[in-house]
Amino acid sequence: MAIRRIMQSVGLVPGLGLGGNGREALLNRVPNYNRAARVGPFVVLIDFERDQGCVGAFVRRVLPAPSELMRLRVAVRSIESWFMADADSLARYLNVPVDRIPAQPDTIAQPKLQMVNLARRSRSSVIRREMVPREGSGRSVGPAYTSRMQEFARFHWNIERAADTSPSLLRSLRALKTLAECT
């Protein structure tokens, strides 16, 4: 959902959506998507997560020879950083004070954990129950975390506002604009 909205914001028309099998599977498929991008434009959005080093090195390692119509964009360190970059909307959605949201989301080491901890402080018991994992559950997110993030991305997230606070998002938008211009 986030990737569709990002694409739409720069004038790209999202087509067939692949993936949905986790980050590992996506990484493994990048060479294939790159091959497919020889005949049509392809946008891949992946979370940087705990990869060491810099994003540039990561991208060069994963995609050494990008096709002209291929765009591999990396959310630093995960999509949650880009959501936190629109602090006003997120604060309202999670029902937390806006000053709880970190000012420079690109620098957050563990954005997913940060998001869960934000939800933990929510005034809404529904948000807390749905997004925060139960004690002893053995999971890192709550039972409706993904659905809530999807809902935020689809209905509340202001991409332009987020790009003001997240340089990595701004760079991605610029890179995707170049794709929109040549297709």
Added chain:
Amino acid sequence: MAPKANISRRSKSRASFLRFTEVKLENWRNFAKVGLTLQRRNFLVGPNAAGKSNFLDAFRFLGDIVSVGGGFEYAVGKREGVSEIRSLSARSNPNIAIEVAIGDDDSEPWRYRLVFGQDAQRRPQVKAETVSRGDRELLTRPGDDDQKDPERLRQTHLEQVTANLAFRPVADYFRSIRYYHIVPQLVRESDRWDSPDVDPYGGDFLERVMATSVKTRSARLRRIEKALVVAVPQLQDLEAVRDGRGVPHLRGRYRHWRPQGKWQTETQFSDGTLRLVGLLWSLLDGSGPLLLEEPELSLHPAVVRQLAQLITRMQTANPRQVLASTQSSDLLADPGIASDEIFLFTPSDTGTRVEAGVNIDKIGQLLDAGLSLPEVILPMTKPERAEELPLFAV
């Protein structure tokens, strides 16, 4: 500054919603002994014929005891007698036991235990029936009355309105149990089921839809339409109507190139559409425990991947407990499913064993190492020699 909405009141009434917190079975069908702590969402995983349906049947049995026109003898008779119900590995103890605890987050749990077997004439007989709340005993049978008149042991107190006053909420709770396993072919053959009983396979699904008040039915179908827009975008305008012969039908209008879409009835709906409508309806129908069999059947994997979250979000407004059997890696891949919401069914020579995922150390270790639930669980429940199946063709 605007006044804050009072959320705490709402969450209190939510927390007082009952659910089964524990279940114990002895000699029930293919289970020698089972003891589990249940959650608000429960996923039963195991190979075919491991007994997941038999497990759910224990809850349906309790529902049959208290159903209108039901009762203990009816519930046993419907299952063709005590011998049919009893585990084959029952040696020293010829009796069957079902025990459940019902509670919420606030007050003391109720505990109901029924032990039954046969009398000298091989008729079903209550051997013991106990109800307690906290440390108060509300019922202990057999009592003096039962000793004096053993005929009383042909009935539970649970099913008798005159006898269950002290623990009426337990009976009411059992009566609120709902079981859904929609078999599309049988929904389409809606005239196949004559019995007044609820058809376990959905043959009376359409009648159940029609039996709902018009206002409730329309509101539910409206909500289902909105959800279907996501999974079946061509389908609009879902309605339930009776035809000239009084037979109920579902009909939906599909958007075609024609400006006025064409109506289709359930006979033309795909299996997936019917199962999805059935699933969505079941999530809206009632506030008691919901038993689901393999909700993933006939549904697109992308839809199945959302089911666990759908259940959780429905539970926000309607905190009913859900117990679902599943074999789907798409369903189990959900990152929000806790290890205490998973129950592994493992057949063995002495009956099927059931273990909560949270008690299996290996699961916790592999999850911590970053593996997903289906990566860990499905190999544990896989039929051992599944790879040899194609040799059948040789």
